[in-house]
Amino acid sequence: MRQNLRLESRLSKVQIMALWLDTLEMGRGPDGWITGFHRMSEAVYGTSPDAITVDEYLSLLAVIISPSRYNF
Numbered sequence: 001m002r003q004n005l006r007l008e009s010r011l012s013k014v015q016i017m018a019l020w021l022d023t024l025e026m027g028r029g030p031d032g033w034i035t036g037f038h039r040m041s042e043a044v045y046g047t048s049p050d051a052i053t054v055d056e057y058l059s060l061l062a063v064i065i066s067p068s069r070y071n072f
Contacts, residue, residue, distance in 0.1 A: 027063050027070030034072070044072055 007016060025033065026040035034040050037060060041049045045056055052060075063070045 024064060025067045026060070027067045027072060029072040040072075 011019075021037040023035060024037055025035055026037065027034055029040070029043045034043055038049060040060055040063065041047065041052060041056075044060070045052050049057060049060070
């Protein structure tokens with residue numbers, strides 16, 4: 001708990017969320033395990049998360065629940 005407080009005193013909530021999204025385990029891709037929401041969007045849809053459809057975005061969110069079950 002103490003480490004979280006230190007992190008929150010140095011970074012904004014947006015920065016903390018960006019770090020979390022960058023370190024998420026997202027499943028197995030063609031070149032091995034994919035870490036990071038942005039990398040998974042690039043691997044699956046060929047573009048960044050801000051350029052995908054709502055349905056594509058929701059499908060990536062669903063992977064967060066059980067990334068080991070996802071194989072690209």
